[in-house]
Amino acid sequence: MRSAEELDLADPLSNLREQFDLPADKIYLDGNSLGALSKGVKQALAQTVDKEWGTDLIESWNSHDWIDAPERVGNKIAALIGAYEGEVLCCDNLSINLFKCLAAGLEIQAPKTRILVEATHFPTDNYMAQGLSALLGEERCSVEAVAVCDLMTTDFSDVAILSLSHVDYKTGELRNLPSITAQAQQAGALVIWDLAHSAGVIDVDLNNHNVDMAVGCTYKFLNAGPGAPGYLFIAKRHQQARNSLPGWMGHADRFAFEADYRPADSIRRFLTGTQSVLALSAAEAALSLFDRTSIGQIRTKSLALSDYFLSELNKHSATKPISVLTPRDLSSRGSQVSLKLDHAFSVSQALIARGVIVDFREPDIVRFGFSPLYTRFDDCHRAVITLADILDTGAYLDSQFNLRKTVT
Structure with missing residues (x-):
């Protein structure tokens, strides 16, 4: 060598x-835990703080398009993970986004109620499933752990959702996303992938492998900074599902301030509250480096x-x-x-x-x-x-x- x-x-x-x-x-x-700081992120944050917030103040929601940042940054992530525009939102964090996806998946899969999670999942993923089960009750949402090595012999016929990581956070093992997705879906299960340790370093190619939903974070290989926002991917065929955490940013007409919730007719319905403009500014700048390769x-x-x-x-x-x-x-x-x-x-x-x-x-x-x-x-x-x-x-x-x- x-x-x-x-x-x-x-x-x-x-x-x-x-x-x-x-x-x-x-x-x-x-960098698999926290990506390094890029010069572009430093410059973008200075611009957002000094010019957009400091000088232009609240006008920046329009003049600097703060309002559409979750979708705009989401589209940049989509290009890295093999998704279409309008299928990814950059918002909240991985845990909250997974909760949204699990709840939406259960609605899509009704009357099935069984969620399979990998036994060696990053703990927060399983906590979210357990929390949803505690909220809905075992009869409406049951959670069971399964070893990844047993997936190829698992009977998915009564499984609503399979939730697992693309890369094992401890060992670095890359799972066979195409094969596992196809096997689970053939039996009628919906599959949610955690891309925390693969987005930005592996060709995930979600749509070519017919993935249903996915979640991830931007502070690891995407270098968006500590506490940077997460993201969720929901294939267009599933975007009429209900957001279990509806908020005004996901409303069809945000500034009508209607008394009752009407979901947006797009991925935007999976937004909840006002997102961090500073964090999204950093994420957008960090992602721009991927345009060079x-x-x-x-x-x-x-x-x-x-x-x-x-x-x-x-x-x-x-x-x-x-x-x-x-x-x-x-x-x-x-x-x-x-x-x-x-x-x-x-x-x-x-x-x-x-x-x-x-x-x-x-x-x-x-x-x-x-x-x-x-x-x-x-x-x-x-x-x-x-x-x-x-x-x-x-x-x-x-x-x-x-x-x-x-x-x-």
Whole structure:
């Protein structure tokens, strides 16, 4: 395999790194948790605060089209996930959007009441399903967990909804979206995908695979910033379903201020209240960087980065025996490598102390995320060298690396 320097020189996306404000003393491999700040986002926020809000004030709802930002930004996301214009809203957060989709899905699927969720789903996804069941009652909404490995033998005939993640947040395993979707739908189930760890790094291609609904967030690989809005995708064939959280922004005539709710005749009916203009401004600017490349190029680099990282692990006696949870098979790999380690938390903290920013997931996982818009092969090379030294010397055993903060 070529050296990191050679690979970086040949990288067609290398110029995009210049669009980000990355600290020179850090190797940032945590974009699967929080994407880096781009210069365009900083400029957009300054424009929104100083000019649009500061000078133009409330007129900006019209003059700067704040009012249509959820749909406008949603259309940018649609282009990345294989959806049509008018099928994606950027709003609220992933959890709330999933609740909306689950409730709408149950209405579409009546009289079926059974929701299947994956057992290893990111917890909030299952909390939302459990919350809906608690609200409606078991007789109207029952929730059952199933292992992803058992899906191909699952009987979906009495299932209303299947809810699962495209990429496993702990292991980085990429699920077979086309096959799972087709199998569930053939038996009459509606499928909702969580794209949190795939949008922006994988060609999701929702409409070509006839996906019903999907949700995601913009603060990971889409780089829209901490607490950035989520999004929901609802295929046009399902958009007459009812929004379980109706609010004035989803009304057919928002400024008529009618006493009773009339839903908009479009994806906009799934809006609830007034959205954060600042957050949407940041998201719109962050998404504009994707206009300079293609998901195909991004996916190619993502896999090359993780392949290179894995090959580097095999070069050091301290890292060669590490258990790799992420699939070696390229078709089953997301944009991260997850390592199972003894003292995983302490190792992650020792890495961070040396400027290699990764994250830890219970009980024993260290995740290395690869964001092709700014991650370099040299970042992977130096991260593995640092990891090998920490394991070799036992530096992670220092008691300071076992102190837990609120966020891990």
